[in-house]
Amino acid sequence: MAAELLRQRISTRCFTDDAVPYPLLREILDVARWAPSGGNIQPVRIIAVTGAEKDAVVALAQTGLAQGSPPEYGDRPVYPERLWEPYRSRRRDVAVDMYRLLGIEWDDEEARQAHLRENFRFFGAPVGLFFVIDERMGHGQWAHMGMLMMAVMLAAEEKGLATCPQEAWARFRQSLKAQFHLSATEMVYAGMALGYADRSAPVNRLRSHRIPLDELIEFRGFTR
Numbered sequence: 001m002a003a004e005l006l007r008q009r010i011s012t013r014c015f016t017d018d019a020v021p022y023p024l025l026r027e028i029l030d031v032a033r034w035a036p037s038g039g040n041i042q043p044v045r046i047i048a049v050t051g052a053e054k055d056a057v058v059a060l061a062q063t064g065l066a067q068g069s070p071p072e073y074g075d076r077p078v079y080p081e082r083l084w085e086p087y088r089s090r091r092r093d094v095a096v097d098m099y100r101l102l103g104i105e106w107d108d109e110e111a112r113q114a115h116l117r118e119n120f121r122f123f124g125a126p127v128g129l130f131f132v133i134d135e136r137m138g139h140g141q142w143a144h145m146g147m148l149m150m151a152v153m154l155a156a157e158e159k160g161l162a163t164c165p166q167e168a169w170a171r172f173r174q175s176l177k178a179q180f181h182l183s184a185t186e187m188v189y190a191g192m193a194l195g196y197a198d199r200s201a202p203v204n205r206l207r208s209h210r211i212p213l214d215e216l217i218e219f220r221g222f223t224r
């Protein structure tokens with residue numbers, strides 16, 4: 001079952017506006033909270049928004065974009081500066097595939113930006129999740145946050161829902177901190193769109209690649 005869920009989950013970038021029933025959302029998050037964390041410190045909390053609360057966050061982002069406000073990554077940028085190979089090419093490859101499905105030419109910077117802005121509408125999803133961590137936490141705890149995010153995505157998948165993890169929201173870290181009245185040391189790592197996939201949308205046909213198993217793993221001491 002886990003194998004099936006892992007293979008079928010994708011980042012969904014176009015949602016229907018069908019609402020996610022609150023009890024169902026609770027059920028998904030109630031499963032996901034069993035994700036492990038080192039020392040069981042459970043360093044992450046999630047803020048879930050829908051309706052007017054989601055609209056307020058979307059408005060915050062749209063205003064920021066319209067005003068050309070500077071990115072609010074702070075000391076935790078989404079990627080290292082000037083990504084190097086092979087990572088640079090992997091990132092480009094999936095983007096090329098995505099824009100092809102969207103019918104957007106690589107050179108059409110304006111159309112690409114317009115698609116990127118869809119992040120800040122949660123790609124039309126009815127629910128937005130924000131993953132919040134104390135900025136005093138280190139790399140280890142950020143890794144544990146990834147486990148929680150994965151758990152949410154798989155639990156949602158099992159219930160027929162779709163997700164898109166969204167580091168894009170890091171662009172509005174400070175604004176979100178104010179919006180959610182986070183404590184002095186808390187920060188938003190990333191967002192996540194959650195809802196029902198629009199199966200007619202070409203972008204949702206995107207299937208990203210993975211490096212081969214033997215490139216990913218160095219098997220030592222095994223008998224083949």
Ligand SMILES: Cc1cc2nc3c(=O)[nH]c(=O)nc-3n(C[C@H](O)[C@H](O)[C@H](O)COP(=O)(O)O)c2cc1C
Binds near residue numbers: 009011094164167
């Ligand atoms: C932590 C994290 C943050 C991501 N942030 C974004 C994002 O801001 N916008 C987006 O469109 N996709 C985002 N993605 C999706 C990745 O591009 C995607 O996972 C990757 O290309 C592999 O594709 P798949 O999820 O369909 O398997 C993110 C993925 C992860 C794991």
